[in-house]
Amino acid sequence: MTKRRPPTAHALGVGVALALSTLATSAAAASSLDQLRIRALAATCAQCHGTDGRAVPGSAMVGLAGMDRHHLQSQLLAFRAGTRSATIMHQIMRGYSPEQIEAISVYFSQLRP
Amino acid sequence: MQRRTIIKGLGAAGAAATLGGCASVGGTASKGRVVVVGGGWGGTTAAKYTRLFSANTVDVTLVEPNRQFVSCPISNLVLGGMRTMADITHSYDGLVRNHGVRLVHDTVTVVDRGRKEVRLAGGQTLKYDKLVLSPGIDFMWDHTPGLQTANAAGQVLHAWRPGAETAALRQQLETMPDGGTYAITIPLAPYRCPPGPYERACTVAAYLRRHKPRSKVLVIDENPDVTSKPGLFKAAWRDLYPNMVEYRPLHRVVSVDGATRTVNFEVHEPVRADVLNVLPAMRAGRLAVDTGLANANDRWCHTHFLTFESTAASDIHVLGDAIQIAPGMPKSGHMANSHAKVAAAAIISMFNGWPVNPHPKLTNVCFSFLDETHAVHIASVHEYNTAERTFRTVAGSGGVSDMRNDLQGIHTWAWAQNIWSDMLT
Numbered sequence: 208m209t210k211r212r213p214p215t216a217h218a219l220g221v222g223v224a225l226a227l228s229t230l231a232t233s234a235a236a237a238s239s240l241d242q243l244r245i246r247a248l249a250a251t252c253a254q255c256h257g258t259d260g261r262a263v264p265g266s267a268m269v270g271l272a273g274m275d276r277h278h279l280q281s282q283l284l285a286f287r288a289g290t291r292s293a294t295i296m297h298q299i300m301r302g303y304s305p306e307q308i309e310a311i312s313v314y315f316s317q318l319r320p
Numbered sequence: 321m322q323r324r325t326i327i328k329g330l331g332a333a334g335a336a337a338t339l340g341g342c343a344s345v346g347g348t349a350s351k352g353r354v355v356v357v358g359g360g361w362g363g364t365t366a367a368k369y370t371r372l373f374s375a376n377t378v379d380v381t382l383v384e385p386n387r388q389f390v391s392c393p394i395s396n397l398v399l400g401g402m403r404t405m406a407d408i409t410h411s412y413d414g415l416v417r418n419h420g421v422r423l424v425h426d427t428v429t430v431v432d433r434g435r436k437e438v439r440l441a442g443g444q445t446l447k448y449d450k451l452v453l454s455p456g457i458d459f460m461w462d463h464t465p466g467l468q469t470a471n472a473a474g475q476v477l478h479a480w481r482p483g484a485e486t487a488a489l490r491q492q493l494e495t496m497p498d499g500g501t502y503a504i505t506i507p508l509a510p511y512r513c514p515p516g517p518y519e520r521a522c523t524v525a526a527y528l529r530r531h532k533p534r535s536k537v538l539v540i541d542e543n544p545d546v547t548s549k550p551g552l553f554k555a556a557w558r559d560l561y562p563n564m565v566e567y568r569p570l571h572r573v574v575s576v577d578g579a580t581r582t583v584n585f586e587v588h589e590p591v592r593a594d595v596l597n598v599l600p601a602m603r604a605g606r607l608a609v610d611t612g613l614a615n616a617n618d619r620w621c622h623t624h625f626l627t628f629e630s631t632a633a634s635d636i637h638v639l640g641d642a643i644q645i646a647p648g649m650p651k652s653g654h655m656a657n658s659h660a661k662v663a664a665a666a667i668i669s670m671f672n673g674w675p676v677n678p679h680p681k682l683t684n685v686c687f688s689f690l691d692e693t694h695a696v697h698i699a700s701v702h703e704y705n706t707a708e709r710t711f712r713t714v715a716g717s718g719g720v721s722d723m724r725n726d727l728q729g730i731h732t733w734a735w736a737q738n739i740w741s742d743m744l745t
Binding site for chain 1: 716
C-alpha cells in the first residue's frame with residue numbers, strides 16, 4: 208500500500224493558479240458579455256445618430272458620442288416624460304426604461320466624439 | 321517555497337490571460353466563420369456589426385452580386401425627380417476597408433445545410449459556422465397572369481427593388497404626356513415597405529403637379545384602407561393634390577395586359593394607364609425559399625426572435641423583409657438593420673458560449689415624403705416578450721407625426737445619410 212503523498216507545492220500552485228485563471232476568465236467573459244449587451248442596446252440609436260453615436264458630419268442629426276452623461280440622460284428622460292417637445296424622440300424614448308436610458312447615457316459619454 | 325510557486329503560477333496565468341486578450345483585440349484568433357448572403361439593409365448591417373461586436377474576432381464574408389449598393393428608401397424621390405440614382409447608390413468598400421469584411425461579388429446557388437457550406441455561381445465554396453441570410457423579397461409572378469411577361473417587356477414595371485427599374489420607371493414618367501394617368505396597384509399586406517406605395521403616389525404627384533398638371537394619379541389598393549399613416553397620406557392627397565390623386569381600396573388585381581397597359585380586377589372595371597406600376601405579390605427571397613426556410617405559409621421565414629435563427633434549420637439566421645413578422649413589425653430597411661444587430665450579438669454570444677440576451681430591442685422609423693420638402697413618419701420600439709416568444713411594441717411608445725412639415729423632410733435625409741453610413745462605412 209502506497210502512502211498518499213501530500214500535495215506538492217508545485218501541484219498546489221498549479222491548482223490555485225488554474226482556479227484563479229478560471230475565475231479571471233469568467234470575470235472577463237461576464238465583463239465582455241456586459242459590454243456586448245450595452246453595445247447592442249446603444250446600437251438601437253445608430254440608425255439615426257450614427258454608429259457608436261458618431262453622426263455623419265454635416266447631417267442634420269445630433270451625435271451622441273462624448274456627450275456629457277448627465278446632460279444626455281436628463282434630455283432623454285425629458286423626451287420620455289414629454290417635458291421636452293420633439294417630432295420623434297418622445298415616441299422612441301417611451302420604449303426605453305430609465306435604467307436603459309442611464310446605461311445608454313453612460314456608454315455614449317465614454318466614447319470620443 | 322509554496323508561496324513562491326503560487327505566485328509563479330499566478331504569473332503564468334496572468335501572462336496567458338494577457339496574451340489571450342491581445343490576440344482577441346488583434347483579431348488573429350478567429351472565434352468562428354460567418355457567411356452573410358445579401359448586401360442589402362440586413363446583410364450589410366449584420367456583416368459590419370458582427371465584426372464590430374466581436375472586436376474583429378469573427379471572420380465575416382459577405383456575398384452580394386451587385387457591385388454597388390442601391391437604396392430602396394429614398395428611391396421614390398428619384399421617381400419624383402427630386403434626387404438622382406447617384407444619390408441612392410453607394411460603395412461597399414467601407415465594409416472591407418474599415419471593418420475587414422471579406423466581400424465576394426457572386427450569387428449563392430445552393431446552401432448545403434448538412435455540410436454547412438454555400439456554393440457560388442462562380443464555382444467557389446464557402447464554409448460557415450453561422451450563415452446569415454438577408455435575401456430580401458421575391459415576386460410571386462404566378463399570382464397575376466400577364467404580369468411577368470409585361471414586366472420582362474418593360475411595359476409594366478414594379479421598381480420595388482431599386483436599380484434599373486427605378487431608372488426605367490422614372491423615364492416612363494418623363495415621357496408620359498400631360499393629361500395622362502399614372503396608376504400604382506398595391507398587393508395585400510404584408511409586403512415590403514408598408515408606406516412606400518403611398519409615398520410614391522405623392523412624389524410622382526409632386527412631379528406631375530409641376531410639369532404635367534392635367535395628369536391623374538390612381539392609387540389602387542387590394543387592402544381595405546391605406547396600410548400606414550392613412551390619415552396623413554389622405555390629408556396630403558386632399559390638400560396638396562386636389563383632383564389629381566384618387567384612392568381606390570379593395571381592388572384585387574387578377575391579370576395584366578402589358579400591350580395596352582391595362583390592369584383587370586376581380587370585381588371592378590379594368591383600368592388603362594399611361595404608366596402602369598403594378599407591385600406584385602411578394603414572398604421571401606428565392607434563396608430562402610429554395611433552402612426550405614419559407615415555412616410560414618410557404619411565403620415567409622419563421623425565426624426564433626431572440627436570435628433570428630430559422631425555425632427550419634439550425635445555424636442559419638434570416639433577417640429583414642424575408643421573415644415572418646412579429647405583431648406590429650414592418651418589413652422595412654430600418655427594421656432589417658435592427659434585426660441584424662440582434663442577430664450579430666446573438667451569434668457572438670453563441671460563439672463564446674454566453675447566454676443570449678433575453679431582452680433584445682428593436683427600433684423602427686419609416687419616413688415618407690409627401691412632396692419635395694414635406695415629410696411624415698411612423699416610429700416604434702419593440703421588445704422581446706418572453707411568455708409569447710415574440711416581439712411586441714412597447715406599450716405607450718411609438719406613433720405617427722402630428723402633421724406634415726419640412727423639419728421631418730430634413731430629418732428624412734439625415735436619417736438616410738446616417739443609416740447608410742451605419743450599414744456601409
